[in-house]
Amino acid sequence: MRHIISIREFEKEEIDALLDSAGTIDAGRYDRTALADRILGVLFFEPSTRTRMSFEAAMARLGGRSIDMGGVEASSVSKGETLADTIRVVSGYADAIVLRHPREGAARLAAEFSSVPVLNAGDGAGQHPSQTLIDLYTIRQAMPLDGIDVGLLGDLRYGRTAHSLAYALAEYNATIHTLAPGSLEMPQNVIEGLRDAGVEVVVHTDITEFAHTLDVMYVTRIQRERFPDTASYYAVASSYRVTPELLEGVRERMIVLHPLPRVDEIDSRVDTLPHARYFEQARNGIPIRMALLMEVMG
């Protein structure tokens, strides 16, 4: 039985194999009844649109079904049930569990109590391995993954997707460039971990300094709810904004990614430029999650 908890548990060869598998699925070559007798337990303890819907859609496209605990307020969680007990119960109903939880480490705990595979769909500021695979898949559609220059912009302190992507890219000898507003810099232990893994990490303070050197510009949302007031939010939010003007002079193959939802960190005029790949990135959630479901239940 295999759980999918963290991208750091994958060897490079495994990542490549999963991306290959997603590519095959993307080309329409897959068994539409592969999971016909299987049930996916969908446990989302916090809001999500793309992750939840794409897991359910992926399961449906493989002929399987999903069961959903509904919102937290409608479940036994509101009565004080522990996650461990919820997992023990649902693993008796389903053949795999996909879990989104606000606490870091929740997926690893769930795996300890589950009798079926657990797929981490995001645990707090921790891990979100399927999103990282989607990011890698989208990059690989545009260019080889080896030796690229990747800029990470936005909330790099709490941004789990940026951390996971950086760690995964360490396997591909990437150079990581970071740009974050004052209080949201990438944690020093993450930077040290990346450097220990052989990644060159360059910390920037102005996006115009390095935008033209990038192959991938990975933009994340600054979470307004983390700031005490609107003014302090805008003070940091305005420290970067991706506009058509900024993208003049960037590498021709450079792509802009964003795990979405975005607020105003990417100008909507960018959407029609060839660099914009964030909607393809969201769509790629289906083949990647189909590949993962096949990996744990196929």
Place this chain on the structure above:
Amino acid sequence: MTGNRRTLQISPIRNGTVIDHITAGEAFNVLRILGITGTTHEILSIATNVASGKAGKKDIVKIENRELCKEEVDRIALIAPNATINIIRDYLVFDKKGVEIPDVLYGVIRCPNPGCITNTNEPVRSRFEVTAKGLHCTYCEWYLTEDIAGHII
């Protein structure tokens, strides 16, 4: 002469545990992590900043009528890695062992990350790997690198 002074500073015990070679200044933290406070009933002898040939200065704690278990020794190892544990029975050293930080600590450290799942009412003990970079929470992947004594449960 120096040896006689030490004998006067901290007298022998009949049964119990002598924790020697504690890092100077850590004796009270050792007591805290053993759950020994001013309101508990152990008979204690404590010497701090005693001259030591190896470390210059050290602390010593003697606890009468109590033998430490492995988990307690693990905790002491985190803040006093050079300590030695002497189990005393009828004034004689029955067992003598150095402390050794284990590869994994179960239920010893409280994770400093307030968002970690182990800081809730879930039925799990904290779990930390001991790494060169610090203590690594295997649930939330945070590293604890300082004030380890302050996070001992």
